[in-house]
Amino acid sequence: MDAFLQHLVNGLVLGGTYALLGIGLTLIFGLMNLVNFAHGEFYTLGAYATFAALALGGTNFFLAVAAAIVVGAAAGALCERVLLRPLRDESIDTTMLVMIGRWIALQNGELLVWGGVAKSIPHPFPTAPLVLGPVGIAPLRLFVVLTALGLIGLSWLLIQKTRLGTAMRATFQDRETAALMGVRIGRIHTATFAFGSALAAAAGALLGPIFLAYPSMGDLASLKAFSVVILGGLGNLAGATLGGVILGIAEELGAGYVSSGYRDAVGFVIIILVLLLRPSGLFARSERIG
Amino acid sequence: MRRLAAALGAAAMLTLPLWLASPYHLHVVIMAGIFTILALSLNLLLGYTGQLSLGHAGFFGIGAYTSALLALHWEWPFWLALPSAALTAGLAGYGIGRLALKVRGAYFVLVTISFAGVISLISINWMELTNGPLGLPGVPAPELPGLSFRTKGAYYYLVLAAAGLSYLVCHRVVRSRLGRAFVALRENEPLAESVGVDPTRTLVAAAVLSAAMAGVAGSLYAHYTRFVSPEVFLFSYTVTMVIMVVAGGKGTLLGPVVGAILFTALPEALREAMAWQWQMVAYGLLLVALVFFLPRGIVPTVASWRR
Numbered sequence: 088m089d090a091f092l093q094h095l096v097n098g099l100v101l102g103g104t105y106a107l108l109g110i111g112l113t114l115i116f117g118l119m120n121l122v123n124f125a126h127g128e129f130y131t132l133g134a135y136a137t138f139a140a141l142a143l144g145g146t147n148f149f150l151a152v153a154a155a156i157v158v159g160a161a162a163g164a165l166c167e168r169v170l171l172r173p174l175r176d177e178s179i180d181t182t183m184l185v186m187i188g189r190w191i192a193l194q195n196g197e198l199l200v201w202g203g204v205a206k207s208i209p210h211p212f213p214t215a216p217l218v219l220g221p222v223g224i225a226p227l228r229l230f231v232v233l234t235a236l237g238l239i240g241l242s243w244l245l246i247q248k249t250r251l252g253t254a255m256r257a258t259f260q261d262r263e264t265a266a267l268m269g270v271r272i273g274r275i276h277t278a279t280f281a282f283g284s285a286l287a288a289a290a291g292a293l294l295g296p297i298f299l300a301y302p303s304m305g306d307l308a309s310l311k312a313f314s315v316v317i318l319g320g321l322g323n324l325a326g327a328t329l330g331g332v333i334l335g336i337a338e339e340l341g342a343g344y345v346s347s348g349y350r351d352a353v354g355f356v357i358i359i360l361v362l363l364l365r366p367s368g369l370f371a372r373s374e375r376i377g
Numbered sequence: 378m379r380r381l382a383a384a385l386g387a388a389a390m391l392t393l394p395l396w397l398a399s400p401y402h403l404h405v406v407i408m409a410g411i412f413t414i415l416a417l418s419l420n421l422l423l424g425y426t427g428q429l430s431l432g433h434a435g436f437f438g439i440g441a442y443t444s445a446l447l448a449l450h451w452e453w454p455f456w457l458a459l460p461s462a463a464l465t466a467g468l469a470g471y472g473i474g475r476l477a478l479k480v481r482g483a484y485f486v487l488v489t490i491s492f493a494g495v496i497s498l499i500s501i502n503w504m505e506l507t508n509g510p511l512g513l514p515g516v517p518a519p520e521l522p523g524l525s526f527r528t529k530g531a532y533y534y535l536v537l538a539a540a541g542l543s544y545l546v547c548h549r550v551v552r553s554r555l556g557r558a559f560v561a562l563r564e565n566e567p568l569a570e571s572v573g574v575d576p577t578r579t580l581v582a583a584a585v586l587s588a589a590m591a592g593v594a595g596s597l598y599a600h601y602t603r604f605v606s607p608e609v610f611l612f613s614y615t616v617t618m619v620i621m622v623v624a625g626g627k628g629t630l631l632g633p634v635v636g637a638i639l640f641t642a643l644p645e646a647l648r649e650a651m652a653w654q655w656q657m658v659a660y661g662l663l664l665v666a667l668v669f670f671l672p673r674g675i676v677p678t679v680a681s682w683r684r
Binding site: 117159173183188189191192193194216306366 | 414427428429437454476479481482484487488490491494495498502557612613616619623652653655657659660661662663665666668669673
């Protein structure tokens, strides 16, 4: 039972960051109709930006994480303006191929810049775990899960309570009508992509110190983000949050009770099963598949 | 003029091992042949039905492992192992094809990529069957009475025959009723259905055929390199196939052939000039550039110049 609770806590820590990845991707996928295989590259970017700010810039850990989020947003905005804006009216396959190309180029670029050896990101937290009854949690992991929850809350506020969020929701529902109402679709796309990329970078900056930063870390992150999006349904913020937590816990339980070698298979199996049985996601009220 | 060029090309291909002395260059040509089969197979789905499979390395790997395991454990001859590899990969294609009924476009991509991911993890973790990351060494070369395909020169003819056969199969299928149904589904599914095209059966047929061809390529690869490891499932194989099809011209018969030859030769030519990572960076940028500047691919673009 204690082991089970411990798995649950570890799963929650992972799940919080998966939710960040998933929220970013679900907004991009849902609003821009873009299969963003480069999403994981922003996650990698976040981890390396944190590392660079600490190792080269000499800032403190919290500033480095914040810097990584800003870098993620800027890179996302740039990517949208240069690569996606000219292709906005192209088919979903075309933009997907561009994102696959960008993914390969970026990942190998990172390999050239940082080398293949994984980098460990230093953090200021003590390593002794805080023991709360039957479970222990490292202070770093507690920080990660709290920050992730905070960012999820901020995302929710942005989408629900601001003018930008209203415009984003309107664009998701009906792009043409939103444009007629004076929403500048181009700007909404840039903002959405920058926001989604910033969340992915945040996830990388938070998980980087727990694991390690290495060039191909984004591959699995992309696929996990896709499983979260598919679990939660397209464009569904609450669904992505829950989906992330479910995936994190399912992975921890799978690794703990089945086989750690198949940990990463959980996300793949979720994608296949959900698309087979309930293609609109677990939490959607209506079919939204296309 | 065209006939002369075709005859010269055929003569050059048939005599190639006689005048291409370097074993390294022959190796590149053999790999180009195997990738031609893969690109032709992916093109059936991506080019003709319009469904992008990012799990093609999965079918390729299933073919390679099936063939290698049958040859190693049960000592089946290559000539039985190859059709079994095609059959096993085709069965996997049947499963994925059934999924295609429910999901299309982006979701189909995700299903295929997840399928390849699961298969790859199985090949790494199922030690008893696959020997895990260490792989299976010692896959025998094909033999015929009085003829061994142990040399590169002999294997070249085997791959040439297989690639030629794959091309003919694609040619036949694409011009058949089934092939026209593929294109009809790609262009307008409701309209195709209204004139009697059964999307279920058509897409499943395309997936089975495509996967079986990739399985053949896998088997040829296994008995050529004589070694199979989980690396056959590498996503970069799938990406290479996609680039070959898109660059050559998807939905054309010649496109994948041109793409496969070009993109097997190009990295080898660049190997001297740049490190492997730079090559991959260049690959990624090339894919982006192709979409922007040559969206239809080489073969259709050249064809439109001639007109």
